[in-house]
Amino acid sequence: MKTITNEVKMKEKATLFRRFSSNQQDTISGYLFISPFIIGFLSFIVVPMGISLYMAFHNYDMLTEATYIGFANFKRIFTNDPKFKQSLMVTFKYVAMAVPLRLTIALAVAMLINRPSKLTGAYRVLFYIPSVIGGSVAVSIMWRNIFGDTGLINGVLTSIGLDPVYFFKNPTTALLTLVLLAGWQFGSSMLIFLSGLKNIPIDYYEAAMIDGAGKVRQFFSITLPCLTPILFFNLVMQTIQSFLTFTPAYIISNGSGAPRNGTLVYSLYIYQKAFSDFKMGYASALAWILIVIIGTVTMLLFLTSKFWVFSESEEV
Template sequence: MTQSALTRPDALDPPPPAPAGTARRRRGQGVAYLFLSPWIVGAALLTIGPMVASLYLSFTDYDLFDSPEWVGFDNYATMFTGDERFWHAAWTTTEYVLLSVPLKLALALAVALLLNRPRRGVGLYRSAFYAPSLLGASVSVALAWRALFSTDGTVDEVLAGLGIDTGGWVDQPRYALLTLVALAAWQFGAPMVIFLAGLKQVPRELYEAAAIDGAGPARRLFGITLPMLSPVILFNLVLETINAFQAFTGAFVVSSGRGGPSDSTLLYPLYLYQRGFTDFRMGYASAMAWVLLVVVAALTALVFRSSRRWVFYAGEDR
């Protein structure tokens, strides 16, 4: 310390105390982190940690019993160049997503439009339509679905009575995937509730002005309802697409875990399960999981990028 600094009257003075607002804000942040700590620990141990371990295992040969053996990119090379069932599962899953997601969202929107009108007992109807979303992912419902669409099942008998002989959807390769699509579409309750919430936010003045101008129901639907609901449609589209790529329970139960008949219901998650827990190739299954993650992330980014052209927000100039 120089002599000039020692001669200054404020050289040895303590630093000024922090403002009361800053100290209070720091205490508030400490309390927030304390309440968030269970989630942070859970995310680190149950999500981030397993993801890092899975990424490492994707570069190894691991059979769940012996120590992982590093093989580099061999799992990925085998997947893309030497595994025909991988490409079949990828194509089957793509078909499933392209069929189930639009059908599910269309049903959800149609029912939401019907339930948005004031009528007696509307709360009961909403609960009834939402109930399948709570039960659809259960094994018991998948078993019931398989019984309905199997040979001599209820659906088969009804169609036979109408002169349509399918021989049971579950047992026919050309119809088996449609049973999974129907099961997914039947669970439209969750997006329906979200559509209902979005419909409640559409200003009634827009419909009144359109009615005065002579706009009919179709014009009001495509000119007011759908543009105002476009952010909700985007949300449901992203959510349901991600869920469709992860569909497993229905395919596993309906096909008895084999993806049959003739691999017609071999969805990607089911094939991943077979590789990991039937063939005991956990390293290969981990590589499949990361490929699925990258594909879903890329598709989600593509949907968000395309949303600039068809999603409209209130107060936004177009």
């Protein structure tokens, strides 16, 4: 009897060991699959951020040894750096104009191509291409040539008898060209809006039509409320992306933020301090201020979302 009991216990232990071993193997396999992401995240995000935070409290020009100066970089930024305030103002103007423009165009195009058509797939690809190549140097150069003094826009204006517009000689119009380029890059937001539109039950629209609601009423009473979670996601992502814009401003202004710092967005100012003035510690302090600003704006968006973002469990 004891022998049988011992054999049963041994079998139970062997079964538990195999289960434990199988779980271990699954865990190890999982970590192996995600290891490229973990290595990349640590190597290119966590470690550089740690070094940047360390450098923010040092005076470092990349040629000599870093010298600890405490909060001197931050003190100078807030008390004796007019370009900091200028770049911050330009960036907030850019975000305030570029994000609504991009989301409006994305939603409008998504609604247009949401209708059944044989060419819907082709339309998606065509409208998404600008988002893929929009942040490239080549597109920024093309944009600068289109809005240049002798570019396409002025060529059309002069051909119809109008005076040319010198976009890059006025701070307002120069910033406007960056906003228009941002609006042209609506592809990713459009695809997300399109997926949200396809998830709205058709029953809602059928009931609204029976009640006599027109297209405008359907949009504001059904489409827009049902899309608020998607709209919120796009708003957060596009706001963060707009705060980090760099390439178009750098190419269009040749890295100077001209004219009169009208295109000196915050990321471009960080670049100038780091790689033109060789003040890497100062640039690191500027970068951490930008992180705090983006975090604060994102937190405010989340706090306000409870007033206008509707979930499926809520009545709209």
